[in-house]
Amino acid sequence: MSSPSLAARPFLSPERFAVSLMFLANGFLIGSWAPKIPEFAIRLDLDEGALGLMIMCFGIGSLCAMPLVGLLISRSGSRMPVLWLAAMTVTSLPLVTLAPSIWTAAIALFLFGGMIGGMDVAMNANAVEVEKRLDRAIMSSCHGFWSLGGVAGATLGGLLIAYFGVHVHALLASLLVVLALALAWPRLLADPPPVHPDHTSPNMTAAPRPGLLTAGATVWLTGIICLIMMTPEGAVLDWGALYLRQELAASPALSGLAFGAFSAAMALMRFLGDLVRDRLGAVRTFQISATLAMIGLGAAGLAPSAEWAVAGFAVAGLGLANTVPIAFSAAGNLPGLPQGMAISIVTFMGYSGLLFAPSVIGFIAEHTGFAPIYLAIPVFIAIALAFSGLMRHADRVAS
Structure with a gap:
């Protein structure tokens, strides 16, 4: 049996x-x-x-x-x-x-x-x-x-x-x-390496190989989405407190809540996100999450006071919480590329945004201030939202 x-x-x-x-x-x-x-x-x-x-x-x-x-x-x-x-x-x-x-x-x-x-x-x-x-x-x-x-x-x-x-x-x-x-160690899933269509066993029927150009375009687009959705995390982590202090006259204690509220909301929603995704599907969850992130970051950029900005960052954390996990799940299920390579490309691009975008943001903010930055990031999130249909791969189930 x-x-x-x-x-x-x-x-x-x-x-x-x-x-x-x-x-x-x-x-x-x-x-x-x-x-x-x-x-x-x-x-x-x-x-x-x-x-x-x-x-x-x-x-x-x-x-x-x-x-x-x-x-x-x-x-x-x-x-x-x-x-x-x-x-x-x-x-x-x-x-x-x-x-x-x-x-x-x-x-x-x-x-x-x-x-x-x-x-x-x-x-x-x-x-x-x-x-x-x-x-x-x-x-x-x-x-x-x-x-x-x-x-x-x-x-x-x-x-x-x-x-x-x-x-x-x-x-x-x-x-x-x-x-x-x-x-x-004894409990971690032992997943076999992927079986490529041109290396099937005698008892397996070779599946048609998707075009590598199409698969490559899809994984790079997914990586760009991940880069866009991880950039706001670096923007809030590195510059949120300074924005509250310099432009909204916040106290040191209140300015520390910029990333605190953002990360706390993100952690909470990540524990709820799987239930939401199972109910609504990956694409709809991503769309709602990205929209929330845009609203939150826009509210932070337009905030008349530090308290409103903290609330905006919290809403952004709720929105951004599940976008990157969904993108990783989608990358792991993309047809035409080995799972490990697809996830490594998407992870590489996403962490590039997290690591290097804050430096670019700091350079731009020297000339514009931080409020326009937080108003501009939702424009890029809208680009990711336009390609949210790619997140359908996150709902694929192994046969």
């Missing part, structure tokens, strides 16, 4: 539990890095410009690793890349903490970014496979666990550093990741 399908298993299957843990661990490590930055800068005597270049090493490492891991997934499946990259991330915080010089710290951050970015591609690919087997959306809640991990890592990290120092913090944070990895 054949084993039961995942669709017959409980709502929180072992496979869903395991991949959610990997998202939690990945977010936890990034969150744990944030409170280390001041000590890192002081220890290596870095000014703001030098620190910015060091942090860029993390982003470059991530972007370099993503296509390589995508190629690996297309050949061997996602399970082992997730697990081995997660195992390697255990060394990341100690390496950064112990780096004795600027050059060794730059290398440590490059490797840290590479492990985190590569793991990001692999765990998203694994989540797509679990969605297919469960016949149920899980991607938004996985990203919700990533957000939760980031908050937990930053909060716990600040406390541990304050009371025990950076070395104890790095050790304890790494041990928590080891615990998550130990729980996930």
Whole structure:
């Protein structure tokens, strides 16, 4: 008798539990890095410009690793890349903490970014496979666990550093990741590598190969959508507080709520997003979410006071929460390309927006202020909205 399908298993299957843990661990490590930055800068005597270049090493490492891991997934499946990259991330915080010089710290951050970015591609690919087997959306809640991990890592990290120092913090944070990895290792879904149409087994009928040009155009368009929808997160993270302080005369405490309200709303909606998507479908959910994001960012740009801007950022967080998870699910189901390569392209483009768009925004804002920036971003979101039909691939179910 054949084993039961995942669709017959409980709502929180072992496979869903395991991949959610990997998202939690990945977010936890990034969150744990944030409170280390001041000590890192002081220890290596870095000014703001030098620190910015060091942090860029993390982003470059991530972007370099993503296509390589995508190629690996297309050949061997996602399970082992997730697990081995997660195992390697255990060394990341100690390496950064112990780096004795600027050059060794730059290398440590490059490797840290590479492990985190590569793991990001692999765990998203694994989540797509679990969605297919469960016949149920899980991607938004996985990203919700990533957000939760980031908050937990930053909060716990600040406390541990304050009371025990950076070395104890790095050790304890790494041990928590080891615990998550130990729980996930036997439960993570073992997905086989994709069967290409020209390499079918004798018992399989070769499916027609979609045109590679068409498949390539679709995956790049999906990547552009992801880039557009991740750019506002960087815009609020890096510039929201400054906008409230400089242009709306907010107090330091109130200005800190810019990203706080945005990220809290995003995390909440990500845990609700799978239920919404299962009920409305990926395209309709994306359209409603993108519209909310446009309204929220527009309201923040037009806000007469800091309080109204914070409310606008919260609405934008509700809207943006599920757009990127839906885009990742769609990329994992695109016909004509191996899943790992499609997700790596979309992830690469999305994180490019998150990492580099804030620098462009800062340059433009020197001449225009930030309010026009937050009014202009919805125009780009409207472009993504025009191509929202591509999100239908997120609803594909494996046969």
